[in-house]
Amino acid sequence: MSEIIFDAAVSLNGFLADEDHSLQWLFDVPGAQEPDPALLPHNVGVHVEGANTYLWLLEHEELIANPEKWQEYYPGVITYVFTSRDLPIPDGARVRLVNQPVQEVLPEILEAAGDKNIWVLGGGELLGQFLDVDAIDTLALTVAPAALSGGAELLPRTIGAERLELTEARQAGPFARLVYRVKHDE
Template identity: 55%
Template sequence: MTDIVYYTASTLNGFLADASHSLDWLFSVDNAGAPDIAAFMDTTGVFVEGAATYEWVLRAENLMAEPRKWQQFYGDKPTYVFTSRKLPIPAGADVRLVNGPVTSALADIKAAAGDKDVWIVGGGDLAGQFLDAGALNELIISFAPAALTGGAPLLPRSVGPERLKLRSAQQHGQFAMLRYEVLATGGAA
């Protein structure tokens, strides 16, 4: 069964990126013992991102000038980018630009994932849209020992405890990884 998973890193006070959409705060954290992203990627068949996340990756990794690097990050897996604009796509990358509500692309995204999971890479509002649609199955959040005064929020929604069930809490070096199952509205497991 294909699950839709929002897997991200956050500051202690719930920001994904700073006010300039930068992740510099994250890369300044000692990553010794950090979660094994490669193992998670093996379970993933499709990536989903918002335009700000996608554009940050393009800039940070210089992917338009060095498109061969795309494979290091995404391999041959499709990436759905939700945007209202025409965005550049690195040569050879399987990037599918989507405009509209997540529900309109959900069937295509799940079909492209096959028997693997869908990874919502970011941002928080996009993950919130999947949550609003009842399509988000799991949250995996690696909290880092950092705080920002503002920026892109982790999940800009009101979500009560009846919607989330803690499945695990682990230390990975300087990161605290929490895994939550997303429950149906009002449900308990």
């Protein structure tokens, strides 16, 4: 059965992206250009992301002009982008733009994943929607040694300690890796 994993890098003070929706602050951390492959979720069949994460990736990696890079980075992966905008899609990419609540699209996402995992990459409001419908199994954070003055919050929700069980805390180069198992409503 699929596992739904939120796995993202976050600033020391809890931001996923800066005020301009950029992740460049993360790539400015020494060692961030070549992340430890052990940090990334395995057996992923579906990516889920918000529009800002998707657009930053398209621009940063120049994926519209170089669509072959999409296939190199995400072979066989279906990407669901939650957005109210009409966004460009690289040629040949398996991207589905959706403008519905997570709860309505979740059955389709689960079916698309089959027996592979679902990686929710960002952003914080999207993570919140998945938590609202009790659909996150693992919350994995790579905390960067950098603080931002503002930007996209990790999680604009209150989630009590009773819902999270720490399963891993370790150093990963200059980063701190924290992994929580999300306890599901009974």
